Amino acid sequence: MLHFPRPFPDELLGSLVVRACRENGLSHKELVFSLANVSGTYSSIFLPSYVRQLATVTKIDVEELVYAHSAFPYIVSFMANDLAARLKALVLSRVGISGGSFHSLTQSVTNGVAYRRLCRHCVQEDLSRFGTSYWHRSHMLPAVHYCAKHRQHLEETRIAVRNFGRLWSYCMPHEVKGTCIDFGLPAWVLMEIACRSGVALEKHVDYRDCWNDEYRRLAEDKGYVTPGPFIAGRQLAYDIRAAYGPDFLAHVDCTYPKERNAWPALMVRPCTKGPFSPVKHILLCTFLDNCSSGLKLVSQIKCGRKPRDNFKLDEQLSKRVEAGLRRLRKRLHLLTLTEFMSECSCWSQYRHARNRLPKTASLVEAFKAVCRTNKAR
Numbered sequence: 383m384l385h386f387p388r389p390f391p392d393e394l395l396g397s398l399v400v401r402a403c404r405e406n407g408l409s410h411k412e413l414v415f416s417l418a419n420v421s422g423t424y425s426s427i428f429l430p431s432y433v434r435q436l437a438t439v440t441k442i443d444v445e446e447l448v449y450a451h452s453a454f455p456y457i458v459s460f461m462a463n464d465l466a467a468r469l470k471a472l473v474l475s476r477v478g479i480s481g482g483s484f485h486s487l488t489q490s491v492t493n494g495v496a497y498r499r500l501c502r503h504c505v506q507e508d509l510s511r512f513g514t515s516y517w518h519r520s521h522m523l524p525a526v527h528y529c530a531k532h533r534q535h536l537e538e539t540r541i542a543v544r545n546f547g548r549l550w551s552y553c554m555p556h557e558v559k560g561t562c563i564d565f566g567l568p569a570w571v572l573m574e575i576a577c578r579s580g581v582a583l584e585k586h587v588d589y590r591d592c593w594n595d596e597y598r599r600l601a602e603d604k605g606y607v608t609p610g611p612f613i614a615g616r617q618l619a620y621d622i623r624a625a626y627g628p629d630f631l632a633h634v635d636c637t638y639p640k641e642r643n644a645w646p647a648l649m650v651r652p653c654t655k656g657p658f659s660p661v662k663h664i665l666l667c668t669f670l671d672n673c674s675s676g677l678k679l680v681s682q683i684k685c686g687r688k689p690r691d692n693f694k695l696d697e698q699l700s701k702r703v704e705a706g707l708r709r710l711r712k713r714l715h716l717l718t719l720t721e722f723m724s725e726c727s728c729w730s731q732y733r734h735a736r737n738r739l740p741k742t743a744s745l746v747e748a749f750k751a752v753c754r755t756n757k758a759r
């Protein structure tokens with residue numbers, strides 16, 4: 383007879399499965415077979431596909447199990463109401479465990495969480511309170527590197543969350559070491575991301591069809607406006623990358639090579655269809671709520687052709703014209719300005735910028751004076 387433990391507060395279903403394997407002396411594969419009489423693991427630690435079987439053995443309602451111990455509420459937290467409802471029905475009605483898993487559904491989490499994470503303070507607390515530590519779901523969300531409860535940096539282990547089969551880890555947090563990753567972000571930013579992610583994890587209601595209008599208003603209030611009727615989305619994308627840093631954005635799978643059509647710009651555009659992953663909503667809101675309110679200078683982005691350095695160009699062209707005046711001095715009066723400047727190899731550059739090239743222009747005047755003098759003779 384299989385003995386199945388009860389989940390602890392904030393414990394991931396994958397962590398509960400690890401404890402069940404250890405208590406029953408079974409491998410993950412053997413445990414799944416004893417639960418569902420089917421070979422295969424089909425499991426993400428964030429939302430195992432055999433959640434109905436887990437509900438039966440733990441004697442906990444399947445919806446309660448999914449909302450209190452899986453990443454599902456976080457995954458759908460910013461989705462439109464009908465999509466969230468459809469996915470909820472899909473997860474709760476799943477009977478068999480074969481025929482695929484919930485891997486695609488959990489991608490918005492697994493893409494931003496490569497390795498299991500832990501809070502050393504939570505580990506000590508859990509050990510003294512429950513006799514064991516366990517993997518917390520609030521610690522294993524994208525961009526969350528801070529324990530909101532203890533206001534401490536999380537440690538990242540080398541246990542990959544995508545490992546299945548033979549590589550499935552049976553370790554509990556108190557048995558492993560981890561390191562804190564320093565992205566150079568202030569503690570209050572990490573704390574705010576952790577708190578917002580925690581709110582998303584607790585969410586059951588208030589799903590919206592579209593977030594763009596709200597973000598657009600927020601961006602306008604913070605000065606992300608252009609002279610036209612547009613939001614300065616590219617500048618917003620530029621500032622978000624500068625605020626979080628490219629390393630952090632790459633770590634949470636939110637990087638973008640160019641500001642144009644980057645996710646921050648798309649999220650404030652009126653007609654963009656989502657859904658965007660929850661971490662993008664959280665990073666955008668955290669930035670917009672905390673950035674300064676002044677009108678933003680839409681000038682920091684280098685794009686298109688570089689502006690011409692007129693001083694440098696004036697120096698180059700004036701040297702050529704000076705040389706031309708000397709070289710062609712005997713037949714200057716026979717040349718038109720166009721012919722003379724073409725001989726000096728600077729007509730096309732000069733004619734488009736003559737008002738910004740004072741030194742060259744004065745030499746052109748010298749050429750014209752020579753011509754006038756010769757014609758007068």
Ligand SMILES: [Zn+2]
Pocket residue numbers: 501502503504505529530531532533534
């Ligand atoms: Zn903690």
